[in-house]
Amino acid sequence: MVLAKKISNHNFKAFLWHAGFLAFAQNFMDVDIIIPAMVIESGGKAMHIGILTAIMLGGSSFTQLFFAPYISHVPFKKKYLIIGISTRILALFALGIILLYLRNNQSAAILWLIFLFITLFSLAGAFTNISYNDILGKSVLPAKRKSFFSAKQTIAGAIVLFSAFLATKVLAAFKFPTNFGAMFFIGAILLLIASVGFWNIKEIEPSGLKINGFKAFIRILSKELTINKKLTYFLGFINTQGIIISFLPFVMLYAKQTLHTQSSDTGSFLLFKVIGIVIISLLVFFISNKIRYNKLLYFNVFLSTVLIIATFLVNDQYLLRYIFVLGGITFSLYTITMNGLLLEVSTTENRAIYTGFAGAGNIFPALLPIIGGGIISVFGFNAFFILYLIIVFSSIFFIYKIDCKK
Secondary structure, eight states: OOOOHHHHHHHHHHHHHHHHHHHHHHGGGOTTTHHHHHHHHTTOOHHHHHHHHIIIIIIHHHTHHHHHHHHTTOSOOHHHHHHHHHHHHHHHHHHHHHHHTOOGGGHHHHHHHHHHHHHHHHHHHHHHHHHHHHHHHHHSOHHHHHHHHHHHHHHHHHHHHHHHHHHHHHHHHSOTTHHHHHHHHHHHHHHHHHHHHHHTOOOOSOOOOOOOHHHHHHHHHHHHHHHOHHHHHHHHHHTTGGGGGGSHHHHHHHHHHHSOOOGGGHHHHHHHHHHHHHHHHHHHHHHTTTSOHHHHHHHHHHHHHHHHHHHHHOOOHHHHHHHHHHHHHHHHHHHHHHHHHHHHHOOTTTHHHHHHHHHHTOHHHHHHHHHHHHHHHHHOHHHHHHHHHHHHHHHHHHHHHHOOOO
């Protein structure tokens, strides 16, 4: 069945509804600051933060390697989209309930329940993302996709600062663990409202791309690595510079253990991170036609280096908030440039499968947080910062080899 303009417009609005309320919910379930801060307040140590970060940031992307081959066999994926987002909503509600009933003498036992539901929340996100990209690509006409991403960015930009400000008020209004319990309840309710958009999608076209199981996926990846050397360097890039996305949770741990920050400081850290994201998003929007990706890539390596060194040198809670501005900038700039590089190394015919490779290629970002947690426990933060610096610097080699012309 051919996608009609009327159905495309209907789906356009449905996806936009989801994007708007997801942007509102995002700060109430932030994986860089809110969830790590909650785990630290619940009694989590360096290894807990390492495992948590591995699950939420690297691991959730890596699991697409296992989800993609099997979901790709199904021609219509709306039910998987609904299952995925519903699981995330239930996981957030469960976290809220656990925290509202948390008592000091129960923290050790409940910490494992928290990890269980965070793992469920993260893996369900990876599961949902596969169906989301597939359905979006075939349910909105190509001529409307650029308008969709533009509208999505505009709406998210308008909502995200207000959302961050509201989240800081919620965190300050209650003491731990009630404040974090309230955060997850609000996040779950907003995500539930966002899911209405998914329920309203009209999926009329079956998916054309099918991968015959996990072995076929690996076989295709091996073949493409042989044919396209830029794919090899691209995977090298996301396994080196990509580690920067896992840095902020450790900054939260550093702030708590070294500078003795309180639960009330978490809201300001979140707000300053969002300010950094908004600053770089606006800057890239205005200069996107005037600057090559290569310059942005090298600039992000420089900013990441400054971020790591500045975190090590800062000894004041007030100055620490500016670390989160820089963290928001480097995280957002990495995401923007990574997606741009993906377009450079792929073609129209293989872009969908290359997106799967990018998710599955997050091996080192998935493992490094666990290694980092162990290093902090044994050798302290100094060794941890040096390790991150060395790995981020090594990304220069892969940026040079890719030599992005756009």
